[in-house]
Amino acid sequence: MDGMVDTFDEGIWGGMVEYATIFNKKKVVFTFKGGGEITVC
Secondary structure (H helix, E strand, C coil): CCCCCCCCCHHHHHHHEEEEEEEECCEEEEEECCCCEEEEC
16 A cells, blocks of 8 residues: 555554543543554543
8 A cells, every 4th residue: 555545444443453442422542553542532
C-alpha cells in the first residue's frame, strides 16, 4: 500500500487495535498492539 489511507478499512483497524475500553458515553480509550493509546472524549 502506497501513500496515505483516505478511507476506513476495517481490516487495517482490526489489525492495529488490541482492545477498546469504554468508560462512559463520552470516553473511549483505544489500546494498540504496540502499546500506544488514544483517548476519544
